[in-house]
Amino acid sequence: MRFRFGLIAATGVAAVVLAGCFVTDEPTARRAETWGGETSRDEMGKGVTAEAQSGGAQNIGSIPEQDLAGFWILADNSDRECLVELRIGMQNGAAVRSAVPTPECVKGMRNVAGWALADSKIVLFDEKTRQIGMFEAATTYRYQGEFTITTGASHPATFVRSA
Numbered sequence: 001m002r003f004r005f006g007l008i009a010a011t012g013v014a015a016v017v018l019a020g021c022f023v024t025d026e027p028t029a030r031r032a033e034t035w036g037g038e039t040s041r042d043e044m045g046k047g048v049t050a051e052a053q054s055g056g057a058q059n060i061g062s063i064p065e066q067d068l069a070g071f072w073i074l075a076d077n078s079d080r081e082c083l084v085e086l087r088i089g090m091q092n093g094a095a096v097r098s099a100v101p102t103p104e105c106v107k108g109m110r111n112v113a114g115w116a117l118a119d120s121k122i123v124l125f126d127e128k129t130r131q132i133g134m135f136e137a138a139t140t141y142r143y144q145g146e147f148t149i150t151t152g153a154s155h156p157a158t159f160v161r162s163a
Contacts, residue, residue, distance in 0.1 A: 065117065071162035074109060074124075074133075076147055076155040082109035083162060099124060108149035121145070122159060135159040 074082045082105035099112045113127035124133035135143030141161035
């Protein structure tokens with residue numbers, strides 16, 4: 001019961017964080033600006049994320065955000081598994097956080113396209129910026145939560161840093 005309450009609370013927090021995200025016809029790279037935090041425009045019209053505005057990197061526990069970039073194993077309780085690369089880049093002065101599933105991913109998990117941090121949780125998005133996963137730290141580089149596969153079914157899942 002405690003896990004479900006925590007998940008509901010975390011989902012509420014993510015909804016507040018993602019309130020500015022919406023589906024558009026803009027290219028994926030442009031929409032990706034919303035995945036990495038709140039984006040505003042500087043005096044030159046370039047996108048500036050909230051992290052860049054505050055001047056500091058956001059941390060998950062004691063893990064700097066840039067240390068989260070790399071390969072992660074996404075696995076659910078139905079024996080589906082996917083190797084996903086989390087990337088952090090810059091585009092037009094704004095941070096872009098993309099998630100790239102490897103070709104070997106099972107079909108139901110290939111919908112991962114972006115990621116963000118929300119109150120020390122890793123949140124995964126599809127290419128239309130819909131939230132499809134939220135993971136809370138269990139141990140260093142091991143997160144637990146739920147993931148929604150392409151059919152719309154949600155399953156308990158883990159997100160673990162690949163060796």
